[in-house]
Amino acid sequence: MDMKDFSLEGKVAWVTGASYGIGFAIASAFATAGAKIVFNDIKQELVDKGVAAYKEEGIEATGYVCDVTNEEQVQATTEAIIEKFGKIDILVNNAGIIKRIPMLEMKASEFRQVIDVDLNAPFIVSKAVIPSMIKNGHGKIINICSMMSELGRETVSAYAAAKGGLKMLTRNIASEYGQYNIQCNGIGPGYIETPQTAPLRTPGHPFNEFILAKTPANRWGKTSDLQGPAVFLASDASNFVNGHVLYVDGGILAYIGKQPQ
Ligand code: NAP
Numbered sequence: 097m098d099m100k101d102f103s104l105e106g107k108v109a110w111v112t113g114a115s116y117g118i119g120f121a122i123a124s125a126f127a128t129a130g131a132k133i134v135f136n137d138i139k140q141e142l143v144d145k146g147v148a149a150y151k152e153e154g155i156e157a158t159g160y161v162c163d164v165t166n167e168e169q170v171q172a173t174t175e176a177i178i179e180k181f182g183k184i185d186i187l188v189n190n191a192g193i194i195k196r197i198p199m200l201e202m203k204a205s206e207f208r209q210v211i212d213v214d215l216n217a218p219f220i221v222s223k224a225v226i227p228s229m230i231k232n233g234h235g236k237i238i239n240i241c242s243m244m245s246e247l248g249r250e251t252v253s254a255y256a257a258a259k260g261g262l263k264m265l266t267r268n269i270a271s272e273y274g275q276y277n278i279q280c281n282g283i284g285p286g287y288i289e290t291p292q293t294a295p296l297r298t299p300g301h302p303f304n305e306f307i308l309a310k311t312p313a314n315r316w317g318k319t320s321d322l323q324g325p326a327v328f329l330a331s332d333a334s335n336f337v338n339g340h341v342l343y344v345d346g347g348i349l350a351y352i353g354k355q356p357q
Pocket residue numbers: 112113114115116117118119136137138139142162163164165189190191192193213240241242243284285286287288289290291292293
């Protein structure tokens with residue numbers, strides 16, 4: 097085995113919703129591994145902030161304003177990236193939202209909004225990018241799944257339905273396009289310290305204690321915990337890994353939970 101298989105030198109990677117959070121960490125790791133970085137966000141001000149944040153890390157990232165639920169914007173962004181860089185080798189469907197509302201209080205429109213961003217959008221973006229990957233004879237798609245791809249919990253019905261569906265979309269893309277040397281895998285982060293989970297991590301919040309008791313590592317994950325697994329799945333080192341969801345959860349899925357002392 098050649099360690100160069102883990103390199104992303106010369107690759108072009110598009111990480112959706114990557115101005116900050118998990119997407120930003122994954123894109124930064126890809127840059128360290130040699131890739132050119134492209135990202136998008138809904139608002140120009142966030143794209144500008146993202147470009148500045150990447151620059152602070154010494155990364156020349158290209159940002160686009162693109163709502164991943166909007167097919168026209170996704171198609172236009174895909175064409176713009178290919179026009180500028182000639183190809184898209186790696187796609188990370190990272191953009192996502194969550195609404196924590198008890199199901200009986202959740203409006204159907206709120207449920208649809210979560211499904212739209214967390215499940216329909218990875219379909220839309222993958223569908224836009226796959227033709228160029230087929231033409232190039234290779235491609236890597238990484239869908240950011242979740243503990244909720246496997247488990248439910250109160251108040252996250254839409255998010256769990258979306259992330260469960262995203263696991264199966266991952267397997268289906270692998271099944272349909274593996275013949276073109278396209279590998280589609282998922283990363284299932286555990287509970288990670290990002291803006292999305294900030295409401296759950298306020299000091300003394302019962303959920304904070306709960307997650308520590310459910311995590312053998314006895315800590316919240318950091319976005320940096322996801323970087324190595326993401327580089328692996330984006331690299332030639334994983335060319336025979338397809339349709340797999342790699343859980344980076346500190347052991348949550350393996351653990352019944354800390355027994356009461
Ligand atoms: P985050 O901090 O809330 O960031 C989400 C990113 O997605 C933001 O940049 C957001 O942009 C962008 N986004 C949302 N809707 C979009 C749209 N329609 N078009 C384009 N961009 C959009 O979330 P995170 O914690 O980094 O999570 C990133 C991914 O990991 C999500 O898919 C999430 O479900 C998943 N995940 C997170 C955890 C965790 O513990 N944090 C665990 C497992 C999985 P705006 O700021 O403009 O909204």
